[in-house]
Amino acid sequence: DSGVTQTPKHLITATGQRVTLRCSPRSGDLSVYWYQQSLDQGLQFLIHYYNGEERAKGNILERFSAQQFPDLHSELNLSSLELGDSALYFCASSVDNRNYGYTFGSGTRLTVV
Amino acid sequence: QKEVEQDPGPLSVPEGAIVSLNCTYSNSAFQYFMWYRQYSRKGPELLMYTYSSGNKEDGRFTAQVDKSSKYISLFIRDSQPSDSATYLCAMSAISGGYQKVTFGTGTKLQVIP
DSSP states (O other): OOSOEEEOSEEEEOTTOOEEEEEEOOTTOOEEEEEEEETTTEEEEEEEEETTEEEEEOSOOTTEEEEEOTTSOEEEEEOSOOGGGOEEEEEEEESSSOOSSOEEOOOEEEEEO | OOSEEEOOOOEEEETTOOEEEEEEEOOTTOOEEEEEEEOTTSOOEEEEEEESSEEEEETTEEEEEETTTTEEEEEESSOOGGGOEEEEEEEEEEETTEEEEEEOOOEEEEEEO
């Protein structure tokens, strides 16, 4: 157990739907990062939050949004889902803003049918 | 051309062999270099990170960075079946005041007993 908790582990939903993925960072970590992993694209950075504030955006679609709450847990919202959104979604955390040495969660496998 | 290139493998070796995993990159601004191990259906786990050029050793693992050639390597000595996993390289550089991390697509390693 890495200390980063992601729920749910698996999610199957239909096209056009909206889902919320949840992440609890490792105790003491202030940064939360979201990544998408697909077979052909590898790990793609989506968004980074530090202590409740958005720090950086990567290749995140406008249909996707995220937030980090005062208790530091984070949620990634995916809406108007398309078949191509099927992927593994990972959350990672780190103690501060320095972007090396993340601790990853086990991921949420999203399947859009 | 991708910023970080990594041979996807798969790479099959007999138990006890020395394994060499490599990545090349094009961005000379990369400063931190990381290796992650990802078991099937799990999140990536940080193995090692190095700053700038040089070698770093941790048990059976040695990370090597050659910035002049834009080439990094991870060596695994006395490989074990438990080393069978996908190995991801990652690199970070400051871009627009933010430390951005770029991952390779991973090399799948299989160690055969």
